[in-house]
Amino acid sequence: MDRLSFSEQCFIIQGIKDNIRNDARTRLDYRYFSIETGILPQTNGSSRLRLAGTEIVVGIKTEIGEPLKESPNDGRIEVSVECTFSTSERRSKEVLNQEITAMMQKIYSGGKAIDLTNLSILKEKKCWILYIDVLVLRSDGNLFDGVSLAIKAALFNTRIPKVQVVPGERSGEIEIEVFDEQQSEKINIKNVPICVTISQVSGFVVIDTTVYEELCIDSSLVVAIDSSSNLFGIRKYGNDGIESSSLIEIINLASKAGQNLHARLDSLLQFEEKNRIQNSLDLDFIHQK
Amino acid sequence: MQxxxxxxxxxxxxxxxxxIRHLYMQQGVNSRASGSAYIESGNTKIICSIFGPRQRKKKSGVKGQINVDFRFCSFANKDETLHKYASLNEKNIAFQIEQTVRTTLxxxxxxxxxxxxCVLVLQDDGSVLASSLNCVVLALVDAGFEIFDLVSSCQVIKIQNELFIDSTYKEEEESTGIVMISLMPSLSEIAHILQTGEISQLDMIEATKICLDGCAVVYSLIKDLEKLQVKRQIGCFRALPTELF
Incomplete structure (x- = not known):
């Protein structure tokens, strides 16, 4: 699905110009998304996001490791994003993996999105390492947004076990006692940003593009924004430039869209958290629509 | 911070x-390449060579392909591990350059x-991406490619509540947010934008303005250089008095 015929492109662009897209949305409508958390029992936190045809699974594992020399007081977060073969062709898939991973890694290793000092166990010796593994099962466009939403949901679901540092048998050694699961702690996700991709198609601004629409866009701007309008990253893709006068407008639009998305995701997560306790787990996620 | x-x-x-820092720019430094340039922005020193266009090795597709090879010299940084673009490694910076060239060319x-x-960073004293992009554009012009505009780039960083243009390596180590913009001034279009770290919405708007002003300054410098270059080329065949130029 890497190419569209000229007439197909014209049809999509005309629809965007007329403010009615192929799935009856207007230019600034977002597709409904559903979220499930705690789907992978082996992980410390997990989530599955469905944004129309886009399906993303995130698993977060915690591990005790050693902090980096540059930041002895901080824990670490390692993000890896992998798109399955069905999402696109090989070369573009590799670029996509690399780009999404770089963006997410940059967001989470800054120490502002999640307070990394909270992940420290013992200064210079031991810290928690969060491995965030993202798997894109199917793609129907808008992967940056989808991945960031799914990661936020998984972080909401993540519990870090409570530990205590005790002196070892020999002098100078340390041991770490891990308490049982009931005493695990939540992560503060108040400052976690989500990405909003704003695309431009012949002068019109579009959000939440589908795969076909992504083949018609001139340029797109990915803006990572948290719930109090702080920016965590901006990247530009596409072959055309962006009017310098409209840049600030686009950022303001991204900020508004970001607020709405944060609010919707938060309410979904609260609802999900309540429901999950009542319902049993449903692991048959690959075959479901 | 003080x-x-x-x-x-x-x-x-x-x-x-x-x-911004003093800029030294020179074109045609590598005679074996089809276009090359060298740029010094303060202590940041970058050399860029462009080879091609030549026939594509892989047969698939008819579109032109741009390969960017971006490298830091082993002696470019004082401390390699402490790089501000830590997760923006060589591969990622190369991708950013490719994106910008796609928009320009x-x-x-x-x-x-x-x-x-091929971009080689001889010495890294901050604003590496912006300087590299300026260098690439000079090399593109030297190679005689048709480009939309002389893309000029500039970087602004935020340290606590202050915004600094064209940062040095030391300032980048202290920074919490970085904004880099490449501008195509005569089209007033943004060829590329990259922001990392955390920055509030209001600061971002302010930083954008400062960045665009910086780009305009860089643009005037690049344009002066090109005018000089053209004059020099014409100078070889000059038959008219100098005042006319």
Whole structure:
């Protein structure tokens, strides 16, 4: 699905110009998304996001490791994003993996999105390492947004076990006692940003593009924004430039869209958290629509 | 913050907050390449060579291909591990350069061909991406590619509540947010934008303005250089008095 015929492109662009897209949305409508958390029992936190045809699974594992020399007081977060073969062709898939991973890694290793000092166990010796593994099962466009939403949901679901540092048998050694699961702690996700991709198609601004629409866009701007309008990253893709006068407008639009998305995701997560306790787990996620 | 990056009301190298460093630019430094350029922005020193266009090795597709090879010299940084673009490694910076070149270059004029762009950072003293992009554009002009505009790039960083243009390596270590913009001034279009770290929405708007102003300054410098270059070329065949030029 890497190419569209000229007439197909014209049809999509005309629809965007007329403010009615192929799935009856207007230019600034977002597709409904559903979220499930705690789907992978082996992980410390997990989530599955469905944004129309886009399906993303995130698993977060915690591990005790050693902090980096540059930041002895901080824990670490390692993000890896992998798109399955069905999402696109090989070369573009590799670029996509690399780009999404770089963006997410940059967001989470800054120490502002999640307070990394909270992940420290013992200064210079031991810290928690969060491995965030993202798997894109199917793609129907808008992967940056989808991945960031799914990661936020998984972080909401993540519990870090409570530990205590005790002196070892020999002098100078340390041991770490891990308490049982009931005493695990939540992560503060108040400052976690989500990405909003704003695309431009012949002068019109579009959000939440589908795969076909992504083949018609001139340029797109990915803006990572948290719930109090702080920016965590901006990247530009596409072959055309962006009017310098409209840049600030686009950022303001991204900020508004970001607020709405944060609010919707938060309410979904609260609802999900309540429901999950009542319902049993449903692991048959690959075959479901 | 005072001691690390500021000396009174000025920065350590005597600049004000919104002043860019001295730029030294030279084209045609590598005679074997089809186009090359060397740029010095303060102590940041970058050399860029462009090879091609030549026939594509892989047969698939008719679109022109741009290969960017971006490298730091082993002696470019004082401490390699402590790099501000830590997760933006060489591969990622190369991708950013490729994106910008795609926007700048008329790629549709180069079907079935590929262009190799090699960027080598000899010394890293901050604003590496912005300086590299300026260098690449100079090399593109030297190679005689058709480009939409002389893309000029500039970087702004945020340290606590202050915004610094064209940051040095030391300032970048202290920064919490970085904004880099490449502008195509005569089209007033943004060819590329990259922001990392955390920055509030209001600061971002302010930083954008400062960045665009910086780009305009860089643009005038690049344009002057090109005018000089053209004059020099014409000078070889000059038959008219100098005042006419």
């Amino acid at each position: 001691k690390v990056v500021l000396d009174g009301n000025k920065r350590l190298d005597g600049r004000s907050f919104q002043q 008329k790629i549709e004029l180069l079907p079935k061909s590929e262009v190799d762009i």
